[in-house]
Amino acid sequence: MIRIGILGAAGYTGGELIRLLINHPMTEIVFANSESNAGNLVADVHEGLYGETDLRFTGDMPFDKVDVVFFCFGHGKSEAFLREHDVPENVRIIDLAQDFRLAPEEMLATQHPTPGAHDFVYGLPELNRSLVAEAQHVANPGCFATCIQLGLLPAAKMKLIDSDVSVNAITGSTGAGQKPGATTHFSWRNNNMSIYKAFTHQHVPEIRQSLKQLQGRLDAAIDFIPYRGDFARGIFATEVVKTDKPLEEIVEGYKDFYRDAAFTHYVDKAIDLKQVVNTNKCLVHCDKYGDKLLITSCIDNLLKGAVGQAVQNMNIMFGLEETTGLKLKAGAF
Numbered sequence: 127m128i129r130i131g132i133l134g135a136a137g138y139t140g141g142e143l144i145r146l147l148i149n150h151p152m153t154e155i156v157f158a159n160s161e162s163n164a165g166n167l168v169a170d171v172h173e174g175l176y177g178e179t180d181l182r183f184t185g186d187m188p189f190d191k192v193d194v195v196f197f198c199f200g201h202g203k204s205e206a207f208l209r210e211h212d213v214p215e216n217v218r219i220i221d222l223a224q225d226f227r228l229a230p231e232e233m234l235a236t237q238h239p240t241p242g243a244h245d246f247v248y249g250l251p252e253l254n255r256s257l258v259a260e261a262q263h264v265a266n267p268g269c270f271a272t273c274i275q276l277g278l279l280p281a282a283k284m285k286l287i288d289s290d291v292s293v294n295a296i297t298g299s300t301g302a303g304q305k306p307g308a309t310t311h312f313s314w315r316n317n318n319m320s321i322y323k324a325f326t327h328q329h330v331p332e333i334r335q336s337l338k339q340l341q342g343r344l345d346a347a348i349d350f351i352p353y354r355g356d357f358a359r360g361i362f363a364t365e366v367v368k369t370d371k372p373l374e375e376i377v378e379g380y381k382d383f384y385r386d387a388a389f390t391h392y393v394d395k396a397i398d399l400k401q402v403v404n405t406n407k408c409l410v411h412c413d414k415y416g417d418k419l420l421i422t423s424c425i426d427n428l429l430k431g432a433v434g435q436a437v438q439n440m441n442i443m444f445g446l447e448e449t450t451g452l453k454l455k456a457g458a459f
Contacts, residue, residue, distance in 0.1 A: 127154045128444055129191060131217075133207070134198035135183060136160040138300050139222055141172035143196055143433040148179050150437065150451030152444075156192050157184050187211070194218040194440060196433075201225065201328075209238050218443055219263045220436050221246065226265040227332045235262075249439040251448070252276060252387050253336055258442045266439065269431025270295055270352060271329035273361045275336050276390050276408045277423030280383035282340040284376070286369045286419070290346050295363035296353035300428055316356050324351045359428060360399040365421040373414035380412060388448040389430060389438065399424050406434035406452045429454070 130147055134140055135158035147153045158168060164185035169175040171183070189195065195217055197204045204225040213219060215237075226239065226246035234243035247261035248254055250272065258264055267275070274293055281287055296319075330348050338344040369376070380392045390408040397409040406429045413420045425431050434452055441450050 128152055128440070129193045130155045131187065131189065131192040131195040132158045132198060133187070133195060134160070134200075134203075135168070136163045136171050137198060138428060139432050140198040141168075141175070142428045143198060143436065144168060144172060144179070144181070145175060146433060146437050146451055148175070148181070152446060152450060153440075155181060157186060157188060158182075159184055159187055161185050189213050189217050192217060194220060194443070196436060197221040197223060198433075199223050205239070205241060212237050215262075218261075219246075220249070220266055220439055220443075221264070222266045222432055222436055224265075224268060224328060224332075226263070227267065227271075228335060239263075248332070248336070249435065250275060250336060251435070251438055251442060252384070252390055253279060253339065255442060258439050259445075261443060264439050264443065266432065266436045268329040268332060269361055269425070269427040270297065270327065270350075270363075271332045271336075272431050272435065273363045273408065273423050273425045273427075274329070274333055274348075274350070274365060276425070277363055277365045277410055277421040278333070278337060278367070279340055280380040280410075281365075281367050281369075281376075281419070281421070282337040282344075283383055284371070284379045285341055286367055286371060286376075287337060287341055287344065287346050289368045291348050292366040293348060293350040293363065294353065295350070295361055296355040297361045297427055298355055298357045298359045300358050318354075318356055320354050321351055322354060325349060327352050357399075359426055360403045360424065361427045361431060362399045362424045363422065365423070367419045367421065368417050369419050370417055371419075373412065373419075376414070376419060377412055380410060384410070389452070397422055397424055400458045401456055402426050402430070403457050404429070405454045405456045406430045406438060407456070 160183040163183040168181045201224045204221045204223045235245040246263040246265040247257045249264040408425045
């Protein structure tokens with residue numbers, strides 16, 4: 127059994143991670159840390175788990191009793207935590223924040239890494255599976271970044287991204303986290319839609335990093351406009367790439383790229399969000415309009431966009447079948 131520690135266990139990602147791991151056949155949750163909820167039943171916070179676990183939150187962090195620890199912190203807190211705490215060298219880390227997603231200026235295995243010098247591997251299995259398998263520390267990708275990259279990676283592999291890419295993507299309210307805010311309040315979000323961080327979203331650098339890794343160069347801009355949706359879960363994205371390459375060749379390239387992928391699938395007809403919500407899947411579809419290639423991709427932001435992919439990375443790191451504990455049914459009807 128893989129012994130698990132979870133930090134930041136009281137938020138949406140912590141709750142979804144616990145839900146997956148208590149049903150995973152090869153894991154045991156040793157501790158779920160939450161300072162503000164220490165002593166409380168997990169199910170009293172994550173109420174969808176009533177009847178499934180008697181686990182309690184703890185303020186303790188017994189790293190010597192675990193094999194891997196998941197960081198479910200907000201952005202910036204993982205680096206700060208590692209500056210202040212020693213995690214044993216034999217304990218693997220999967221970080222769900224953005225702190226270590228970008229390749230370091232120099233590789234440095236240390237108890238106290240910084241964004242400029244670290245040994246975290248970027249944990250997108252469809253791109254870096256072999257690196258994840260050997261990694262001690264993994265930086266889990268962002269939710270928008272996962273959805274958009276999985277739409278664009280085969281195009282980058284075919285060297286198609288020679289001009290600016292137009293990207294639009296809409297996300298559910300859980301993407302903003304559990305803490306209430308003006309744009310997550312039900313009466314504001316319901317029957318509403320808005321954009322935010324147009325052209326400046328924090329996931330663009332990691333998207334560019336991965337596209338450049340495959341294509342070898344990337345001079346084009348990724349013009350990304352994110353939208354807030356009036357639903358709880360999921361991301362639906364469109365990506366427009368200019369190319370004269372015939373659609374039949376492009377589709378064959380996409381199918382070949384994802385032929386052995388455990389969770390990402392090319393679909394021959396138009397896709398929709400309900401096909402992936404509550405799963406670790408990403409679905410991808412392509413259409414062609416003149417010289418414009420329209421790519422659509424969709425994921426569940428909390429699963430393939432966060433903890434589902436984190437468990438997928440854990441499975442790879444510990445030599446398990448990639449789909450273990452992740453065979454989930456979509457709410458497609």
